[in-house]
Structures are given as C-alpha cells and as structure tokens.
Amino acid sequence: MAESRKKKDVPERSGKSSKTTQKSAAKRKTTNSSAKKSTRQTKQEAAAKAAYGAKMQDEVMVLLSFAVALILILSNFNLVGSVGKGIKWFMFGLFGVVEYIFPVIMAFTLVFMISNKNIIAVARIKTAAVYIFTIILSAVWLRIVNEPKIADAGIMEFFTYSADYKSGGGLFGGILCRILSPMGFWGTMVVLIILAIICIIVITEKSFINGILKVKKNGSRMMMAAKQDYDIYREHSNERLAGRDMYDDEDEETQEEYLARRRREKEAKLQEKYERQEERARKRMNKKAHGVTLDTQLPKKEEAVKSVDVHEIVPDISVHDEYSADIYDPGDSFEYMQENVDDNIEEHIENDSYIDLSDSSGVDLYEDSNENSNEDLYENSYGNPNEGTDTNSYDNTYESPAEDTDISVTSDNRTNTADMAESDSQLEETEEIRMENSVDKKKQEYVFPPVSLLNRGKGTDKAGQSRENKETAMRLQQTLQNFGVKVTITDISCGPAVTRYELQPEQGVKVSKIVSLSDDIKLNLAAADIRIEAPIPGKAAIGIEVPNKEAGSVSLRELIETDAFKNNTSQIAFAAGKDIAGKPIIADIAKMPHLLIAGATGSGKSVCINTIIMSILYRANPEDVKLIMIDPKVVELSVYNGIPHLLTPVVTDPKKASGALNWAVDEMTKRYKLFAKMAVRDLKGYNAKVSKIQVGEGETPPEKMPQIVIIIDELADLMMVAPGEVEDSICRLAQLARAAGIHLIIATQRPSVNVITGLIKANVPSRIAFSVSSGVDSRIIIDMNGAEKLLGKGDMLFFPSGYPKPVRVQGAFVSDDEVGKVVDFLKEHMQQEVTYNEEVTNTMTAAAGNVSGQDNEKDSYFADAGRFVIEKEKGSIGMLQRYYKIGFNRAGRIMDQLADAGVVGPELGTKPRKILMTAEEFEEYLKKNNL
Numbered sequence: 031m032a033e034s035r036k037k038k039d040v041p042e043r044s045g046k047s048s049k050t051t052q053k054s055a056a057k058r059k060t061t062n063s064s065a066k067k068s069t070r071q072t073k074q075e076a077a078a079k080a081a082y083g084a085k086m087q088d089e090v091m092v093l094l095s096f097a098v099a100l101i102l103i104l105s106n107f108n109l110v111g112s113v114g115k116g117i118k119w120f121m122f123g124l125f126g127v128v129e130y131i132f133p134v135i136m137a138f139t140l141v142f143m144i145s146n147k148n149i150i151a152v153a154r155i156k157t158a159a160v161y162i163f164t165i166i167l168s169a170v171w172l173r174i175v176n177e178p179k180i181a182d183a184g185i186m187e188f189f190t191y192s193a194d195y196k197s198g199g200g201l202f203g204g205i206l207c208r209i210l211s212p213m214g215f216w217g218t219m220v221v222l223i224i225l226a227i228i229c230i231i232v233i234t235e236k237s238f239i240n241g242i243l244k245v246k247k248n249g250s251r252m253m254m255a256a257k258q259d260y261d262i263y264r265e266h267s268n269e270r271l272a273g274r275d276m277y278d279d280e281d282e283e284t285q286e287e288y289l290a291r292r293r294r295e296k297e298a299k300l301q302e303k304y305e306r307q308e309e310r311a312r313k314r315m316n317k318k319a320h321g322v323t324l325d326t327q328l329p330k331k332e333e334a335v336k337s338v339d340v341h342e343i344v345p346d347i348s349v350h351d352e353y354s355a356d357i358y359d360p361g362d363s364f365e366y367m368q369e370n371v372d373d374n375i376e377e378h379i380e381n382d383s384y385i386d387l388s389d390s391s392g393v394d395l396y397e398d399s400n401e402n403s404n405e406d407l408y409e410n411s412y413g414n415p416n417e418g419t420d421t422n423s424y425d426n427t428y429e430s431p432a433e434d435t436d437i438s439v440t441s442d443n444r445t446n447t448a449d450m451a452e453s454d455s456q457l458e459e460t461e462e463i464r465m466e467n468s469v470d471k472k473k474q475e476y477v478f479p480p481v482s483l484l485n486r487g488k489g490t491d492k493a494g495q496s497r498e499n500k501e502t503a504m505r506l507q508q509t510l511q512n513f514g515v516k517v518t519i520t521d522i523s524c525g526p527a528v529t530r531y532e533l534q535p536e537q538g539v540k541v542s543k544i545v546s547l548s549d550d551i552k553l554n555l556a557a558a559d560i561r562i563e564a565p566i567p568g569k570a571a572i573g574i575e576v577p578n579k580e581a582g583s584v585s586l587r588e589l590i591e592t593d594a595f596k597n598n599t600s601q602i603a604f605a606a607g608k609d610i611a612g613k614p615i616i617a618d619i620a621k622m623p624h625l626l627i628a629g630a631t632g633s634g635k636s637v638c639i640n641t642i643i644m645s646i647l648y649r650a651n652p653e654d655v656k657l658i659m660i661d662p663k664v665v666e667l668s669v670y671n672g673i674p675h676l677l678t679p680v681v682t683d684p685k686k687a688s689g690a691l692n693w694a695v696d697e698m699t700k701r702y703k704l705f706a707k708m709a710v711r712d713l714k715g716y717n718a719k720v721s722k723i724q725v726g727e728g729e730t731p732p733e734k735m736p737q738i739v740i741i742i743d744e745l746a747d748l749m750m751v752a753p754g755e756v757e758d759s760i761c762r763l764a765q766l767a768r769a770a771g772i773h774l775i776i777a778t779q780r781p782s783v784n785v786i787t788g789l790i791k792a793n794v795p796s797r798i799a800f801s802v803s804s805g806v807d808s809r810i811i812i813d814m815n816g817a818e819k820l821l822g823k824g825d826m827l828f829f830p831s832g833y834p835k836p837v838r839v840q841g842a843f844v845s846d847d848e849v850g851k852v853v854d855f856l857k858e859h860m861q862q863e864v865t866y867n868e869e870v871t872n873t874m875t876a877a878a879g880n881v882s883g884q885d886n887e888k889d890s891y892f893a894d895a896g897r898f899v900i901e902k903e904k905g906s907i908g909m910l911q912r913y914y915k916i917g918f919n920r921a922g923r924i925m926d927q928l929a930d931a932g933v934v935g936p937e938l939g940t941k942p943r944k945i946l947m948t949a950e951e952f953e954e955y956l957k958k959n960n961l
C-alpha cells in the first residue's frame with residue numbers, strides 16, 4: 031500500500047515539480063527578455079551619450095583649432111604681445127617664409143581631420159601630404175634664395191636664421207635642402223618638384239598624367255573631379271553630422287573601398303551625362319552648322335528687353351542637308367551618298383534639259399545610263415558592283431530580310447493556303463504574260479519634265495522679317511516677364527510661314543507655367559494662333575511658334591532644285607516642304623512605307639498629294655514606278671489621266687476603287703510567289719536577280735517589276751461604299767505590301783474613327799496632319815494634340831514612322847497650272863499611246879459589278895467558296911471571312927448566294943448551315959450556269 035501511495039505521490043509530485051519548473055522557466059524567460067531589453071536600452075543610451083559626447087568634442091576641437099590658427103596668424107603680425115613674438119620666432123624657425131600661410135594650412139587640416147573622422151586613415155595620409163608639401167615649399171624657397179648657404183650652414187643655423195630674419199626655409203626646409211645638396215641646384219629642384227607632384231596626387235587622388243591628358247581633352251573635367259572629391263567629403267561630413275554612421279552597415283567595406291566605390295559611382299554618372307549630351311548633340315544634327323547662332327545671351331537683366339541680340343536662321347541650301355535626307359534613319363548609308371547620285375535625274379533637273387531623242391536610239395540610251403548610274407551606286411555603298419544593278423534605289427536596310435520571308439511565307443498561313451491553292455501553272459501563266467508584255471511593248475523612252483515648267487517661289491523680304499522677329503522676341507520676353515517668368519531668347523528660327531522663338535527659362539521656372547500663358551502670349555503678340563513646344567526635343571529650351579505676318583509659301587521648284595532632293599537615291603522620294611528652320615524635308619515613301627494624310631477641308635491635302643505625284647514624275651521612270659490614283663472627288667486627280675506612270679486611268683468610281691485595291695492585293699500575292707520562286711526576299715532582290723539572268727538567243731528575260739504607289743484622295747468616300755472590303759484590302763496591303771514594293775498614300779478629310787479605323791491606323795505608320803478643327807481630330811491622326819493649332823494652307827505636322835515627335839513643316843506648293851503643264855509635257859513627249867494594265871481594269875469592272883449588281887451576279891469567290899464549304903461540310907460565314915480575308919458583308923452575301931443555289935441550307939441561328947450538295951453536284955451546277 032505504502033508502495034502504491036509512494037508511486038501515486040511520485041507522479042503528483044513530479045507533476046507539481048514539472049509545473050513549477052515550467053513556471054520558473056517562464057519567469058526566467060521574462061526576466062531574461064526584460065534583462066535583454068534593458069541591456070539593449072542601456073546600450074542605446076550609452077551609444078546616444080557617446081555620440082553626443084563625440085559631437086561636443088568635435089565642436090570644441092574645431093573651435094580650438096580656429097583659435098590656435100588665429101593666434102598664429104595674429105602672432106605673425108605682432109598682435110599677440112610677447113607670447114606672440116615667441117610663437118612667431120619659433121614657428122619661423124621651423125618653417126621659414128611658409129609660416130605666413132602655415133596657420134591657415136593648419137586650421138584647414140584640423141577641420142578636415144575632424145570632419146572626416148569616419149575615414150580618419152585617409153584623412154591622416156592627406157594631412158601628412160599637405161604638411162610635406164608645405165615643407166617642400168620652404169625647401170624650394172630656401173634652395174632659390176640659398177640663405178644661409180645650404181652647403182656650409184649647420185642644421186640649427188637654418189632654424190636661427192629663419193627665426194631671426196623671418197626668411198629662409200626654416201629648420202625643416204633646411205634639413206631637406208641639406209640632404210639634397212649633393213645634387214646641386216637643378217637636381218634638388220627636380221626632386222622637390224616631383225615630391226610636390228606626388229603630394230598633390232595623394233591629396234587630390236588624381237593621376238597626374240591622366241590629368242594632363244584629360245585637361246587636354248576636356249578642361250572642365252578636372253574641375254568636375256575636384257568637385258566630385260569635395261562632394262564625397264561633404265557627403266561624409268553631412269552624414270556624420272546627421273548622426274548616421276555609414277559604416278554600420280558596411281562593416282566589411284574599408285574606408286578606401288568606400289571612397290573608391292563612391293568615386294566609381296560618380297564617374298559612371300558623369301560618363302552617362304557626357305554620353306547623353308553627345309547623343310543629344312548628334313540628334314540635333316548641330317543646327318549651328320546651318321547658320322544658327324546661339325550667342326544671344328542678354329548682357330544685363332534690366333536692359334535685357336531693350337537689347338535682345340537675336341539672329342535669324344538663314345537656310346543655306348547649298349549645304350547638303352543631312353537632316354532631311356536622314357529623317358527616318360540617321361544611320362542609313364544610302365542617304366549620305368552624295369556623290370552617288372542617279373545621274374539621270376540630276377542631269378535633267380540641273381540643266382533643265384532632257385534626253386535628246388534625235389541622237390539616241392531610245393532603248394540603249396536609257397539602259398546604259400541607268401545601268402551605269404546604278405552600278406556606281408551599289409559599288410559605292412556595298413563595294414560590290416555585281417550585286418546591285420537594280421534601277422530601283424530601294425532602301426535595303428529598312429526591312430529585315432528574315433522578316434519579309436516570314437511575312438510572305440509563314441505569318442499569313444490563311445493567305446498562303448488560299449493562294450497556294452492556285453496551281454503552279456497559274457503562276458507560270460502570270461510569268462508568261464509578263465514576258466509577253468515585255469516582248470510586245472517596245473520600251474518607251476521617258477522624257478523627264480524640265481523644272482522650268484514649274485514656277486519659282488516668291489522671295490521674302492529677309493531684312494524686314496528679321497527686324498520684325500527681333501521686335502516680336504522682345505515683346506515675347508516682356509510679356510513673360512510681366513507674368514513673373516524670366517526667360518532668355520536663345521534662338522530664332524524663321525520658317526516660311528512660322529517663326530520659332532527658343533526660350534530658356536531661368537532656373538526654377540516651371541515649363542507648365544509658360545504653357546499656361548499661351549493665351550496671354552497670343553494676346554500680346556496679336557497672333558492668330560501660337561503653338562508651344564515644351565521642351566523642344568533634344569534641347570534645353572522651349573519653342574514658341576508664331577505665325578509670320580506674311581505667310582510665305584514654298585514652291586515645289588525650289589525643293590526640287592535642292593541637293594537634298596537631287597541626291598536622294600529613292601525613286602519614290604518626294605519633296606514634303608520646309609521645316610521651321612527652313613531646311614528642305616525630303617521623304618522617301620519606300621521607307622514610310624504607307625502614308626496617311628488627314629486634315630480639314632482647304633488645309634492642303636490635295637496640294638500635298640499633287641506634290642507627291644509631281645515629285646515622282648520628276649524622279650522616276652514609268653518602268654520603275656507605277657501609280658494607281660483613286661479620286662472619288664473626281665476633280666482633283668483626273669488631270670493626270672494619260673501620263674505613262676498610270677496603271678489604270680484615274681479611278682473616280684468608289685465601287686471600282688475597291689476593285690483596284692483588290693487587284694493590288696492579288697498583285698502583292700503574285701509578287702510574293704514570284705519572290706519565293708526566285709528565292710529572293712523583296713522587290714529589290716527580285717529586280718536585281720532578274721537583271722542578272724542570262725538568256726539564250728531568242729528568249730526574252732523576265733521583266734523587272736515596278737514599285738507601285740496607290741494614292742487615295744478621300745478615304746471617307748470609299749469607306750461609305752464598301753467599308754469592310756476597303757478596310758480589308760488596305761490592311762492587307764499595309765501589313766504585307768512593303769517588301770512587294772506596293773505603297774499606299776491615303777488622304778481623308780474626316781479623321782473620324784469610322785474612316786480611319788484602328789486597324790488602318792495601326793498599319794499605316796507614317797502620318798501627315800494638316801490643320802484640323804479640334805484636338806480630338808488631331809489625336810485621331812497623330813495621337814497627340816497640335817494639329818488644331820496649325821494655320822492651314824500647307825502648314826502641316828509631318829510624322830513619319832520612326833520619328834519621335836511630329837515636325838512642323840510648310841508643305842510645298844504646286845498649282846493646278848503647273849501640274850497641267852507637266853502633264854501636257856509628258857503626253858507630248860510620249861512616243862506611243864499610253865497602255866493601261868488590262869488586269870487592273872478587268873478586276874475593277876468585276877468589283878464594280880459585284881457591288882452594284884450583287885443581286886444578279888455571283889461573287890468572284892462564289893465557286894471557290896462553294897467548293898470550300900462542301901469540303902469542310904460546314905456553311906459558316908465566319909469561316910469564309912477568315913479563309914478569304916473578306917469582310918462580314920461580303921462573306922454573308924456569298925453565303926446567301928450559296929443558299930440560293932441550294933449548296934447550303936437556311937440559317938440555323940448561331941450554328942453553321944447544313945450542306946445540301948455534293949462536290950459533283952456543285953461542279954455540275956457551275957457548268958450549267960457557266961460559272
């Protein structure tokens with residue numbers, strides 16, 4: 031029993047004891063943690079106390095060092111009584127003449143050491159270097175004056191001499207000179223100077239040799255480096271004063287490493303800054319080169335308004351204008367080939383002459399000249415004359431070959447499936463037709479129109495304009511000053527219709543403040559409208575564009591006569607106009623590769639299209655460039671009927687127009703197939719290959735393919751007639767036609783979203799915005815405000831793809847008269863009647879029939895679509911849309927026609943229609959109906 035009680039007791043006791051143990055453990059834990067807490071607190075308090083103590087100590091030390099330095103300085107001037115005299119005697123004895131500056135040095139080093147306590151090791155070394163430098167100075171002085179005589183004097187004599195006569199180099203200088211005395215005067219001097227340089231290097235931590243090189247390269251860099259060192263130390267002292275110990279977190283980093291790291295960081299930042307500046311400078315293409323002066327700083331603030339020294343830009347058209355030539359791709363070597371001009375074009379333009387038909391056999395003359403010029407061109411740009419005998423100076427860098435292959439072969443499977451369904455025989459047929467054409471058609475010699483057919487621009491009164499500009503600049507500055515915004519006019523660029531004043535606001539002025547003052551500026555300048563570019567891209571300035579009192583215009587002739595136009599190697603480059611600085615802007619459609627022109631009525635769209643067409647007529651042979659003109663307005667482009675560049679007469683019927691676009695899509699597909707067959711990637715490659723093909727006698731080589739430019743003057747009209755199809759065709763062309771050498775130029779008056787749809791916008795990257803009525807319209811065209819501020823009459827925002835911001839350009843002007851004269855000239859000089867491409871005409875007629883007579887006639891896809899739905903056993907409109915890349919309306923119509931023919935059943939809601947015919951029955955139906 032006793033045993034069992036004992037046993038019971040044991041667990042009870044053990045239970046109790048375990049509880050007690052837990053409690054005590056808990057207690058101990060609490061005590062421990064509270065003890066820890068209190069220790070932490072005590073530590074923190076102690077640290078705070080130590081920090082406070084150190085701070086106080088530092089302050090006392092600073093004050094003391096100043097006091098000592100002050101006493102030393104005053105002693106030098108005998109202002110501290112007998113004690114001062116004693117100090118002066120002693121200090122001169124030690125340092126000689128350097129004692130005059132020694133107190134300052136001493137005060138400086140003491141403060142320096144105190145404020146750099148965290149890097150005391152470095153600070154000590156630097157301080158020592160400063161003192162050694164001081165002693166070297168005394169030695170140099172002693173060596174120069176040699177008083178007392180270094181070779182004879184005893185060591186203490188240096189001390190007493192300097193102390194008594196307040197001259198010489200003192201004890202330290204004397205010792206140094208005595209050590210070096212065996213080396214003579216020059217030897218001693220060299221050693222002393224080298225030692226001094228070493229001290230400077232240690233103090234500044236700058237390499238002497240690199241320093242010299244850098245100074246040579248950029249004098250300001252040394253200044254920056256010194257500033258940088260100063261910044262580092264200042265940061266250190268600031269951090270220390272703020273009570274932060276930077277080494278807390280960087281235990282492993284030594285002081286030297288820390289310094290080195292900070293220096294590296296600073297240097298990297300500096301480097302970045304320089305690179306940015308260089309890049310900016312490069313981007314601006316250095317306006318100074320074209321006559322801009324920046325020397326317009328105002329001498330005195332008060333007189334600033336009265337004496338603005340402004341300079342007007344005088345465009346120097348004799349200088350080759352890299353800027354405009356290079357507007358899309360600054361690195362493009364093609365653009366810089368000034369010497370490699372297409373001889374043909376240059377000759378015609380420069381001499382106002384054209385090929386003398388009387389002494390040429392036409393074909394030969396043309397071929398020779400073309401070949402030569404282009405061979406040169408390629409030889410110079412690629413170093414391989416054999417590779418480029420293509421008459422199309424097509425830019426070969428803007429499109430990646432790999433991309434193009436992808437586009438044609440892989441990215442559009444549907445197209446290819448559909449297209450590849452056409453047999454190879456069809457392809458051969460096409461080729462045969464091409465060859466036949468080439469045999470039938472005798473090559474016509476194209477006679478370039480002379481520039482004398484165009485009018486010269488009216489000259490502007492430059493002196494009057496410059497005076498006016500200066501007055502406006504003063505008024506502008508005064509206006510801004512009245513609103514408390516101080517600016518400096520740094521530049522004035524006088525364009526044909528607009529003048530841009532470049533302002534540099536004072537530090538602390540917000541750009542938005544100037545922008546918000548636009549109405550006040552307008553009021554004070556009595557300007558119709560102003561546009562503020564804030565900031566000007568790549569410049570530390572704000573541009574205020576004010577319309578000129580007399581709006582000047584830019585004639586097409588003056589642009590055609592510029593080097594920039596003549597030297598451009600593209601056949602489809604056009605003279606867009608002049609920018610705000612008066613520089614000609616020459617753009618290449620091939621690079622765009624499609625262009626959208628939009629603006630309100632009367633803003634200058636038609637004139638712009640005319641300048642594009644005229645530029646092409648002045649540059650390109652009809653064999654190299656073909657045009658399709660679509661003009662639903664009827665009156666704008668009809669004048670061009672009869673020129674040899676046209677593939678088909680100017681299309682005025684919107685229904686036919688959609689057919690013309692369909693033809694272009696087919697042509698594009700055919701071209702891609704031919705490219706694939708010839709294993710080339712684009713039109714340029716194809717033409718190059720074709721020109722190299724060697725054929726036997728009697729055989730005719732395949733013809734080169736021309737670039738095709740499709741011009742639509744009023745997209746809105748087309749979109750009204752067949753929105754789906756037109757949009758489909760435009761998008762297909764815009765997506766894929768670049769490599770095939772087909773380019774679109776689309777103009778529209780109504781930039782509403784149902785005309786310029788998102789799809790069209792996405793696929794036509796280059797834009798020209800003429801004046802529009804609202805910011806909303808401007809945003810539809812160029813995705814930003816700005817076009818609503820334009821003045822009309824050819825004032826445009828030119829925004830080609832690849833350009834970061836639109837450029838304000840005054841468009842070139844060509845009158846209907848001039849156009850008429852050029853067209854008449856071309857017609858007169860044609861050797862035979864113009865032959866239009868029948869294929870285009872047929873497709874257009876068919877399309878017109880489809881749209882108008884859709885109730886009676888079957889769609890051109892009817893037979894294919896019937897076979898396709900039977901094969902797929904599914905009658906779905908969506909499937910037809912996708913497969914043939916056609917709009918919903920057209921696919922719906924085809925499905926209705928199939929239903930009428932009994933191929934498919936009636937609609938079943940969202941489900942596909944049932945197929946009611948077999949393939950054989952359908953073929954029979956087609957035969958019966960002659961389809």
Ligand SMILES: Nc1ncnc2c1ncn2[C@@H]1O[C@H](COP(=O)(O)OP(=O)(O)OP(=O)(O)O)[C@@H](O)[C@H]1O
Pocket residue numbers: 583584629630631632633634635636637638779823824825840841842843844
């Ligand atoms: N670059 C220019 N320089 C000078 N004047 C111009 C320029 N462009 C257009 N104009 C003037 O503006 C007028 C209207 O131009 P244009 O016919 O091209 O406008 P539009 O935008 O095509 O108008 P719409 O859409 O109504 O046809 C021209 O008759 C001409 O006087």
